Amino acid sequence: MPCPAPCPLSGRQDLSPSTPALPPGLADRGGWLSDTRRFVLVHCVTFSDAAKASAPGGRMTQFQRLVCLANSRKGGGRCVAGVLVDSGEWVRPVSARINHEISRQERQYKDGSDPRVLDIIDVPLLHHQPSCYQSENWLLDPRSHWQRAGRAEWSQLLTMEQHPDSLWINGHSTPGRLNDRIPIEETETLPDSLKLIRVSRITLRAPTPRAGSDDAKRPLDAVFRHAGRLYIMRVTDPEYEQPHVNNPRRVHELGESFVTVSLGEEFKGYAYKLAASITERARIEAGSKT
Template sequence: MIGAPAPYSGKGEECPAPSGKAMLPQRLLVSTLLNNCSRESIRSAYNAHRKRRTLGGQVGKDVRIVCLANSRKAGDRCIAGIDVDSAEWVRPISRRMSEAVSVTERQYANRVEPRVLDVISMRLTEKRSDGFQHENWLLDSTVQWEKVGRVDWEDLCLLEQQPEDLWINGYSSWGGLNNRIPVDRQEEISDSLALIRVDRVRISEDNYAHFRYMGSRYAIKLTDPVYEERMRVNGNASQRLGESFITVSLGKEWIGYFYKLAAAIIERTEIESG
């Protein structure tokens, strides 16, 4: 279970202390939109946010999320982020069996792929919790996603979460470390996404992200297509990264286990260098 926050023990510059939940203050939201959008775009995004509609007894809503994962899933993508108004995680899903989000469902009007740290406006139709994946919402495929802003490293620090561990440790697959949880412990899990900060990350030749967090070592499968492509270009040679945020996702059951995935890696030097 994602527990209460604990002080960040890394060597990097301290981020503002979280208050238990990831929070994106209103001043940050306004600053982000003002810096990245025209007044007309801001007005449009604000009006869209205020709209509410009822669909089959379920409340649909327009949201803006800070995109914190655009990861590989079943030939398409898994998108996840934090709602700038509620500070809650949102994982938009499709109606298909895989629940993955297709190119036409996720790309902007100019056919540009959403990037991690984009602020995206989208419409959701109903909540679709599935076990511990309470963050799942069915997306409205008739409404095109729109980029309405972008956040930077300082903003990202305000979203940092500091669980005491990544759900449950002590179970490892071949090549992994603390990377899976047996299904018979499902009742102990209450969510499936976490944004953590680490001093360093090593991506091994077999595309596992190796890092240390809160005193424990992890090796979890990488599903971030950006770093997967970098690995491919570099001949799958091991890469070492500095201070980074990692979006960790807990997937659905696979042969008796739930696997932890590195859905996105956000390296500080990459962000600050533009």
């Protein structure tokens, strides 16, 4: 089903040359972005020789630095998303394929390793390519390697936390879940499709195995409250999905965590809310995500 209508994108900033300003709340956080912002000014905004990569169709490649906040499963590839360090805007790099998933080859670092949540990454982008409510989409340059520039910490996540009154539109649920989908015709006025929220606790719930079923394909659900509402939605974070689905325990309790919630592309008349990434405070402070 095609998009119901072009989404209004008023107010969205372009990534073309300009004088970047730090987002509110970041300037007084200890200067962790100072070197990063300097890199963006020199290598991205002014298009230095190092950043002038030849791209398909003669389009200019822009290396943009972001904090990776999701590297989630999407079909045979991944959906990667993050927040730009110089503006605080969300960016979702997408491929030119029909489902926009990113292959391992397209997203890997030069050493062949895969980006991880909280990596600070320089990503090669060609141009803004919004798709309905997914206003954050940017077409990536598949010929250039992604570059790891560092790691973010819990304190940096706090500066990027969002406080929406609700996760878009509620009141529509799949069997066994709650507030996890939106009829596609109601998405026309939605301005975005990514949120970074913090929850005090989260429950991961794996379904009871069925005779003859393929455990690897069974979904894992996240149960949490945000702004006074209960949500139950599918988890697509591979760092949690497979370990917990294959664990004999069916329920797993996590403490304070950040959740990257993504509104996926239309599927059978609905846009589904997905827990694309879970970042536990306890794991970060224990050093298990470094």
